[in-house]
Amino acid sequence: MTTETIQLLSPEGERVDHPQYPLGDEVDIKGMYRDMVLVRRIDTEAVALQRQGELGLWAPLLGQEAAQIGSARALSAKDMAFPSYREHGVAWCRGLDPIRVIELFRGVNQGAWDPEEHKFHLYTIVIGDQTLHATGYAMGIQRDGAEDEAAIVYFGDGATSQGDVSEAFAWASVFNAPVVFFCQNNQFAISAPSERQSRSPIYQRSSGFGFPGVRVDGNDVLACYAVTRQALRAAHEGQGPTLIEAFTYRMGAHTTTDDPTRYRLASELEAWRLRDPIERVRSYLARTGQADSTFFAQVQAEADELAAKLRAATLALPDPLPLELFDHVYAGENAILDAERAQYAAYLETFEEAAR
Amino acid sequence: MTRLTLSRALNEGLRRSLESDPKVMIMGEDVGKLGGVFRVTDGLQKDFGEHRVVDTPLAESGIVGTAIGLALRGYRPVCEIQFDGFVFPATDQIVSQLAKMRYRSRGHVALPIVIRIPFGGGIGAVEHHSESPEVYFAHTAGLRVVACADAADAFTMIQLAIASDDPVIFFEPKRRYWDRGEVDTAAPLTDSLPLTSARTVLPGDDVTLLCYGPLVRTCAEAAIAAREDGRSVEVIDLRSLSPLDMATITASVARTGRCVVAHEAPVYAGLGAEIAARVTEQCFYHLEAPVLRVGGFATPYPAAKAEDHYLPDLDRILDAVDRTFGF
Numbered sequence: 001m002t003t004e005t006i007q008l009l010s011p012e013g014e015r016v017d018h019p020q021y022p023l024g025d026e027v028d029i030k031g032m033y034r035d036m037v038l039v040r041r042i043d044t045e046a047v048a049l050q051r052q053g054e055l056g057l058w059a060p061l062l063g064q065e066a067a068q069i070g071s072a073r074a075l076s077a078k079d080m081a082f083p084s085y086r087e088h089g090v091a092w093c094r095g096l097d098p099i100r101v102i103e104l105f106r107g108v109n110q111g112a113w114d115p116e117e118h119k120f121h122l123y124t125i126v127i128g129d130q131t132l133h134a135t136g137y138a139m140g141i142q143r144d145g146a147e148d149e150a151a152i153v154y155f156g157d158g159a160t161s162q163g164d165v166s167e168a169f170a171w172a173s174v175f176n177a178p179v180v181f182f183c184q185n186n187q188f189a190i191s192a193p194s195e196r197q198s199r200s201p202i203y204q205r206s207s208g209f210g211f212p213g214v215r216v217d218g219n220d221v222l223a224c225y226a227v228t229r230q231a232l233r234a235a236h237e238g239q240g241p242t243l244i245e246a247f248t249y250r251m252g253a254h255t256t257t258d259d260p261t262r263y264r265l266a267s268e269l270e271a272w273r274l275r276d277p278i279e280r281v282r283s284y285l286a287r288t289g290q291a292d293s294t295f296f297a298q299v300q301a302e303a304d305e306l307a308a309k310l311r312a313a314t315l316a317l318p319d320p321l322p323l324e325l326f327d328h329v330y331a332g333e334n335a336i337l338d339a340e341r342a343q344y345a346a347y348l349e350t351f352e353e354a355a356r
Numbered sequence: 357m358t359r360l361t362l363s364r365a366l367n368e369g370l371r372r373s374l375e376s377d378p379k380v381m382i383m384g385e386d387v388g389k390l391g392g393v394f395r396v397t398d399g400l401q402k403d404f405g406e407h408r409v410v411d412t413p414l415a416e417s418g419i420v421g422t423a424i425g426l427a428l429r430g431y432r433p434v435c436e437i438q439f440d441g442f443v444f445p446a447t448d449q450i451v452s453q454l455a456k457m458r459y460r461s462r463g464h465v466a467l468p469i470v471i472r473i474p475f476g477g478g479i480g481a482v483e484h485h486s487e488s489p490e491v492y493f494a495h496t497a498g499l500r501v502v503a504c505a506d507a508a509d510a511f512t513m514i515q516l517a518i519a520s521d522d523p524v525i526f527f528e529p530k531r532r533y534w535d536r537g538e539v540d541t542a543a544p545l546t547d548s549l550p551l552t553s554a555r556t557v558l559p560g561d562d563v564t565l566l567c568y569g570p571l572v573r574t575c576a577e578a579a580i581a582a583r584e585d586g587r588s589v590e591v592i593d594l595r596s597l598s599p600l601d602m603a604t605i606t607a608s609v610a611r612t613g614r615c616v617v618a619h620e621a622p623v624y625a626g627l628g629a630e631i632a633a634r635v636t637e638q639c640f641y642h643l644e645a646p647v648l649r650v651g652g653f654a655t656p657y658p659a660a661k662a663e664d665h666y667l668p669d670l671d672r673i674l675d676a677v678d679r680t681f682g683f
Contacts, residue, residue, distance in 0.1 A: 109460075109462060110459075110460035110461075111460065111461075112460065112461050112462035112464065113461075113464070114461070114464040115428065115461070115464065115465060116464075121428070122457070122460065122461055122465070124453075126448060126452045126453070129421065129448065129449065129452065129453055131421075132417065132418055132420075132421025132422050132424070132425060132449065133421060133422075133424050133425040133428060133453070134425060135421075135422050135425055136421065136422030136423060136424055136425020136426040136427075136428070136429070137425035137426070137428050137429050138425070139422060139425065139426055139429075140425065140426045140428070140429025140430065140431055141429065142407075143381075143407055143426075143429075143431070144429070151425075163415075163417060163445075164417055164418070164421060164448075164449075167413070167415045167417055167418035167421065168418070168421070168422075170413050170415070170418065171412075171413060171418050171422055174413060327462070327463070328458055328459050328461075328462050328463040329458070329459050329497055329498055330458070330498070330500070330522050331458065331466055331520070331521035331522050332500075332520060332521065332522055332552075333552060334552075334599045335552070335599055335601075335602065335603070336598075336599040336600060336602070337497075337599065
C-alpha cells in the first residue's frame, strides 16, 4: 500500500490541487488564518499562566492548529464533536469561551460546559474512551433518522493502541455509523514515538475494519478542511465512518509537566518548524495579495487583546464553595451522601463559630 | 397476580419500559435473536425491532461506551453484561465515564443507563461465571447499585432502574432466574417500593439478618429453620447496595440488638464491612453482640465441585446467627 498524504498548501505556501479534494472560493482562508493565530495566542497565554502558578496544568496545542481549525471549520452547526484534552482549537471553532477550558486546567471545575450548547462534548482524559461515545452518539443519529448530522471524534496516535479505539472502529463499521475518526498523529504519546504504537501507518488501520482511511498533511489547514468536509459528507449521506490521520507534530510539551528535550532532538523540532501550519498560510495570503501587513497586524492585535482578557478572566475565577463538592453526584436521592454533606457542613460551622 | 419466573418477570418489566418510552433500548451480546443466554430478553427484538434491541459485537467496553454515546443523544440504553466475570473489560467506561459524567459536567449531562449483570454462583459453572462483583461498583460514587431477589421485585425494580436518571448497576441472581413468584403486573409502578429502599422479608425480634440477591431465599429458609430453635430472625433484603437504606437497617437492629450480614461476595472488604461499621456507629448502645458477617472466602471463586463450601448456605448462616447469641 502506498502512503499518500493529501496536501493542498505546501510548506512554502504554494497552492496544490488534488483531484479528489477540489477546493474553491467558498473557503474562508483568512478566517482560518485568524482562528489559528488566536488559538496559538490563547495557548501561549495559558502556558504562561501555568508557569506563573495560575493554572495547575496545560496541554499545549502548539503545532496542531491547522489540524484542529481545518477539521473543526468543516463541521456544520449540527455535527457533534468529541474532543480529547488538547482540542482547544476545536473548542474555539465550536464557539466555546476559552475560559471554560481554562477553568478545567485551573481546577475550579472539571470542564463543566454544557456539551449540547455548542455541540462540543466534555474533554476526555482517559485515552480513547471518547471514540466509543462518539460512535454511540452516531448510532443515536441513525436512530433519530437525522440525515445531515454526524459525529467527529478527536484522538491521538497513542490512543490507537487502546482497545476502546479498536472497539469503536468495529462498532462504527458494522453499524455503518455516521462518525469521523480524526486522529491527530502528533508523533508522540508523551515520550513514546508513534512507531511504538503501530508498525503500519495509522490511516491504514481502518481497512482491516472495512472502512476508508486517509492521511492528510496535518499542518495544512486547507487539506484538513477539505478531507474532513468530504468525510462528513459521506457520513451525512449514509456511507458510514472514515478514519482521518492528520500527520502533524506536537511542537510543545505533552503538558506543562513534561520535558520533551529528554526524548527528542532539537533538530527534529527545527525541521517541523519549517512546516509551521500558520506560516504557510501567511505566505500564501501575502504572496497572492489576499492580505497585507495591516491585516496581519490587526489579527495580531486582536490576539493580544484576547490573551489579555483571558488572563484577567482567569485571575478573577472564584474558587468553588466547599459544599459544592457534594453537588451533582446523583440526579435522585442519596441519604448516605446527604449525611456526609450535613456532617461536613456542621464541621465547617465549628470554625465559623470559633471565629466569631 | 401472575405466577412468573424471575427471568420472565424481568422480561415483562423490560417490555413495559420499551412500550412506555420510545427512547428505551436494549443492547448486549446475544440479546436479540437468541433472547439472551438466560432468555431475559426473549422475544423483545421480534416485537421492538433491531434498532431498539441490538445484538452488539462481542466487547463489553464497547457496549457500555456506545451506550454512553446513545444516552448523550437522549436514549435510555439497558445494557446486558452476559456474566458477572465479563464486566471487567467495561470497568473503565463504567467507573471513569458513566459514574462521573454528571458530576464533572456539574449536572449538564445525565446518563440514564442500566447495566444488567447476572451474578453469583451455585449453577456449577466454569470460571468467571459465578462471581459477585457488586462492591467494586458500590465503591464508585455516581452509580446506583441494586440487586433483585424475587420475581415480584425483579418486575418493578427493572422498570424503576430504567426510569432513574442515574446510572444503575442492576444485579440479577442467576441461580434464582427459574424461581417462580407471584407478580402483580396490573399494579401501577408508582405503588411499588422505591429503588432506594430495603424490604423486610420476614419480621422477627431476636436478630436482624441482612442479605440481598440470591441469598434472600436462603436467609428466609434459615429464618424459618431457626424458629425450631425458638429464635425469631428478622430477614431484610437490602435491594439497594448503594446507597444503603440505613434507616431500615438501624430501625431493625435497634430493636433486635443483633445483626448478621450474609453475601456470596468475599467477606473481606465486602458490603458487610460497610454495614458493620455503620451499624456499630449508629446502634452502639443497642448492640448485644458484634455485627457478624458470613460470605465468600478470601479466595478466588473456586471450581464448581467446591462451590458448595464457598457459598454461604442455610447452615453457615444459622451458625453465624447462633454465634451472635454467644456474646
